[in-house]
Amino acid sequence: MNKLYVVGIGPGNYEEMTLRAIRTLEECQVIVGYTVYVDLIKSHFPDKEFITTSMRQEIERCRIAFSQADLGKKTAMICSGDSGIYGMSGLILEIGAEYPKVSVELVSGVTAALSGAALLGAPIMHDFAVISLSDLMTPWEQIEKRLEAAAKADFSICLYNPSSKKRADYLRRACDILLKYKNKDTPCGIAINIGRREEDSSLYTLEMLRDIQVDMFTTVFVGNSATKIINGKMVTPRGYKIK
């Protein structure tokens, strides 16, 4: 059976890949992915055939990967973070029906909610919601509804895709919704370029977060009502009684 692997490469640095992801890529002949992600790992996997496509060409990228696998070449489609969280696993499985001779295997990776959290402290130690602010494929009303529900039920919240050139004010709009239910002093944090050269993180209050300009390489964390700052780290306690 021809094999197509969907591999989450983690935040970006080689060290944060799982051993299984590394070994899978080592075994493959062809590695397909978005240009930026391929560039992150390329030097660690010499002698591979790399095929890159630009952003917004996800369906084409999947078909290229399947075609390569269909030719009998062991192929990997790579995603940043985890392949199953806003990654390519879903689309690959949806398109897979068209390629009955290719068997798909999914390989997990550390998604930005996890790697970003580790940079900031422990912001999502308890129940949390993950919401993408991109309205490319999701109506903004649906996103608003989820923000509202998550804030009302006191979830910690992790926001993916908090901004882009066309959506410069989306984080502000999201904060305004969260501020209806969460205290303005709720600890928040952002993680930027996790696992990459310009990695950075900062802490804010929810009120301050509203006025921060972020980009698409930023992951945003909003605490719950118990979240606090301890020694410069954002910590959402699980509820242990420390004596």
Add this chain to the structure above:
Amino acid sequence: MNKLYVVGIGPGNYEEMTLRAIRTLEECQVIVGYTVYVDLIKSHFPDKEFITTSMRQEIERCRIAFSQADLGKKTAMICSGDSGIYGMSGLILEIGAEYPKVSVELVSGVTAALSGAALLGAPIMHDFAVISLSDLMTPWEQIEKRLEAAAKADFSICLYNPSSKKRADYLRRACDILLKYKNKDTPCGIAINIGRREEDSSLYTLEMLRDIQVDMFTTVFVGNSATKIINGKMVTPRGYKIK
């Protein structure tokens, strides 16, 4: 500065650890953890000093880890999955103030929401909520409120700690709440003993899930209104228009 690492070891098998987690454990002299997790990795790290404590001794476990680090021994506290998701990062940072000479570093791992999702397909490809059904430290009313909010706003949901001996009917109680807002045919899945010898997964409808008996090594996934079963896999589409 004395070093204490909090390391997520992933679902259980060595291959699903990140390279950073492996290298960190290799560099440490002492590895502290819950007995079950230590047993999972022990054979891969010979010549280490292992210190285990049983369940519900989390605070004591943290103090043991800090004491070891305080003696100048490079120490790792291990957690299954990710250290920052229902793991030990939070408690370590809370207790850390008592040990000013120890510097804490957090190392991410693949949490069960990710590894379980990969077993089942792509159930949490879009916005999702992670909720623990354990009411040891969280009032059940708060858990109910979060289940209700997540269902109402059409999140995919991942449930941790869905059951234990004392809480045999909690998954049923949770399903009854979700059924108020989600269709009874909503695709659901469970992942059992992920990355371990008896790894298994099964698909259900939400109505069927209500009557399933699960244990504490099970992670439960509930789809959103768009989730479907494709070739035996649970897939929550992101919204790509496939032509």
